[in-house]
Amino acid sequence: IASPLVGGPAASSMTLTVAAFVLTLSTVGLLVVTRLVLAITLAIAPLMAGFLLFDATRGMAEGWLRAMVAAALVPLFVLTLVTIETAILLPLIARLLAEQAAGVYAAESVTPIGLVALVFAAAMLAGAAAASRIAGGIRLPRRTDSALPRVAAAMAEPTSPILKSEGAGSQRPVAEALAAVTRREAAERAGAARTANAGMVRALGWLPGAGTAAGQPVFMASTPERPALGRAPRRTRAAARRDG
Numbered sequence: 200i201a202s203p204l205v206g207g208p209a210a211s212s213m214t215l216t217v218a219a220f221v222l223t224l225s226t227v228g229l230l231v232v233t234r235l236v237l238a239i240t241l242a243i244a245p246l247m248a249g250f251l252l253f254d255a256t257r258g259m260a261e262g263w264l265r266a267m268v269a270a271a272l273v274p275l276f277v278l279t280l281v282t283i284e285t286a287i288l289l290p291l292i293a294r295l296l297a298e299q300a301a302g303v304y305a306a307e308s309v310t311p312i313g314l315v316a317l318v319f320a321a322a323m324l325a326g327a328a329a330a331s332r333i334a335g336g337i338r339l340p341r342r343t344d345s346a347l348p349r350v351a352a353a354m355a356e357p358t359s360p361i362l363k364s365e366g367a368g369s370q371r372p373v374a375e376a377l378a379a380v381t382r383r384e385a386a387e388r389a390g391a392a393r394t395a396n397a398g399m400v401r402a403l404g405w406l407p408g409a410g411t412a413a414g415q416p417v418f419m420a421s422t423p424e425r426p427a428l429g430r431a432p433r434r435t436r437a438a439a440r441r442d443g
Contacts, residue, residue, distance in 0.1 A: 226277060
């Protein structure tokens with residue numbers, strides 16, 4: 200049995216008090232704080248739902264969602280670390296109780312308890328920071344994130360300051376999009392013109408050999424065939440004089 204230390208009971212009591220204080224703050228205190236934060240964030244959910252409707256306040260709603268997710272993830276880290284810490288502390292506490300029952304206060308039995316409490320308190324703070332980083336990855340989509348407004352602005356004003364500030368690397372995709380839209384519209388107009396031409400050909404007659412100066416076909420309405428009338432023989436002037 201180790202010999203008692205000078206001032207052993209007081210030193211052991213001080214170490215155990217600090218360890219208990221740190222352990223309580225890092226477990227129960229952190230759990231209570233996160234539960235309160237989660238309750239407050241859930242209470243202001245209707246207000247944040249209204250902030251989602253406008254781009255100017257959407258950032259506030261995004262921050263609220265991150266805080267709520269972080270407050271929900273912190274208890275998961277804390278409870279996991281508390282389980283591991285309890286498994287480590289139980290043998291140490293059992294040894295300390297056995298020594299105190301025998302009237303021995305050894306520093307090597309009290310110091311590990313304080314060290315474990317401090318290490319796991321730092322681990323719980325790191326877990327809370329990790330939960331905050333995980334929740335910080337949430338991104339809400341903006342209503343103006345689509346490329347359609349940018350393309351429309353570029354079509355309306357090709358020398359827009361937005362295009363100038365973005366640089367040549369980002370102008371290429373916009374130019375390609377504009378060219379694709381132009382080609383598609385031209386193809387649609389050409390298809391509509393061909394369809395109208397075919398309808399006119401079916402409705403009207405087409406003179407194969409006729410055309411304008413530009414080479415365009417000339418259409419004319421077809422007239423129904425009329426029966427040929429009998430023609431009288433043309434009388435010559437001599438016959439008319441003779442008859443007269």
